[in-house]
Amino acid sequence: MNIKYLSIISSTYISLINCAVHFERIYGVADEDLGKYQKTPDNLFHCLDGNGVIPYSSLNDDYCDCADGSDEPGTPACPNSKFYCENHGSKGNFIPSSRVNDGVCDYELCCDGSDEYNGIIICPDRCEEMARIEEREKTKKILNYVMSFQKYQKMLVNSLANITLDSTTFLEKKAMHLAENEKLDKLKDKIKHLEEIEKESKDFYKSLFRELRSEYRVTRARLIESVKDIIKLKNYKNMDQVEIDNILNNYDEIYLKEIVPEGTEIKEYENEDELIKEEEEENRLVQEKRDIYNSIRSELTTLRVERNDLDRTVRGYKREAEELEKKLNMDSGKNDIFYSIYGETFTLNTTDYIYTFIWGKEIKQKTKKRRKSYFIR
DSSP states (O other): OOHHHHHHHHHHHHHHHHHHSOOOOOTTOOGGGGGGGOOOTTSEEEOTTSSOEEEGGGTTSSSOOSTTSTTOTTSSSOTTOEEEEOOTTSOOEEEEGGGTTSSOOOTTTOTTOTTOOSSSSOOOOOHHHHHHHHHHHHHHHHHHHHHHHHHHHHHHHHHHHHHHHHHHHHHHHHHHHHHHHHHHHHHHHHHHHHHHHHHHHHHHHHHHHHHHHHHHHHHHHHHHHHHHHHHHHTTOTTOOHHHHHHHHHHHHHHHHHHHSOTTOOOOOOSSHHHHHHHHHHHHHHHHHHHHHHHHHHHHHHHHHHHHHHHHHHHHHHHHHHHHHHHHHHSOOOGGGGGGGGTTOEEEEEOSSEEEEEETTTEEEEEETTTOOEEEOO
16 A cells, blocks of 8 residues: 555544543643653653653653653753644644743744743733734735736736737748749849840940941041042142042042041942931931830839839848747747747846846846946847
8 A cells, every 4th residue: 555545544543543532631742642642551651762761750840851852842851852832723833842931932833822831931822813914914825826827827828829920920921021032033034134135225326336436437537638628629720620530539549448447348329319218227226226225224213113122021021030930939938928928128126237138039237337238148
C-alpha cells in the first residue's frame, strides 16, 4: 500500500482514538499528541525518542530530563522542545520552547498569549481580533487571486485574438507583397523595353544630326567659295560664257575632293522634283521618329512615377510582413500570455536611472544626472 495512504490512515486512526478516549491535558501539548503523553500504570513517562523513562511527575517541572526535550513541552527548560499554542478561535501553532515565559508576547504564533503564563508579562488573548484580520487578509488574497485570474484569462483571450488577427494580416501582407512585386517586375520589363526603343530613337537622331551637320558644312563651304569665285569672274570681262562654265565645273570637282571625305556618296538629281520628294520622305521619317520618341518619353515619365510608387508600396508590404513575422515568432511566455501587451510601455524609476521597457521592442536606460538615454536592447 502506498506510504502516503498509510500515513493518512494512521493519522485518522490516532485522531479517532483521541476523540474516543479522554486524555489528561498536558500544557504545551497539541490535542493530537496527548496520547503520547499519558502515564503508564506505574506512573512513568517514556521519552518520545524511546531513549529514556522518567517519573510522570517530572513532566513540565522546568527541568530537562529527556535528551529530546519531550518531557518539557510547556516550559523553556529544553532548548530543543516545542510549545503548542491552542489559539482558540484561530489556528494552533508551535513555537520553540525557548520563547515560553521570555517576557515577549509572540502574537504572530501565539495569539492567545498562552506562552507567557508566569505573570512577568500579561498577554491578552487576541485570537478573535487576529482571526478577523486574518480573515480579511484571506478574503483580500482570494479577491486578488480572482482578479488576477480574471486578468490572466482576459490576457489569454486578447493574446489569442491578437495572434489570430496578426496571423491573418501577415498572410494578407505577404500575398499583397507577392502580387505587387509581380506587377513591379512586369512594369520594369515594360520600362526596359521602352527605354530600348527610346535609345534607338536617340541613336537615330544622333546619326541624323551628324549627317545634317556634315551636309551643312559641305553646302556652306561650297556656297562661300562659289560667291567668292563669282565675284572674281566678274572681273574677267574678256572671257566668254563657255570658258566661265568650264572653269566653274572644274572648280566644283576639285573643291569637292578637298572638302568631302573619300568614299562619300554624292547624289545628283535630274530635276528639282526628285530632290523635293526625297526631302519630304526624310521629313516624314524624321517626324515619325519624333512622334514615337515624344510618345515613349511621355509614357516613360508616367511609368517611372508609377514604378517608384509601386516600389515604395512593395517595400512597405515587405517591411510590414517582416515585422509581423518577427512579432509572431517572438517568445511571449507560456500560452503566449504576454502577446497581448506587445508594444505597451513600462517604466521603472530607480535612484540614478529611469528604465523604459517597451514590450517586444526595446529597453532604454536614462540617467537622471546627465539626462541622456541609452538603448540597452
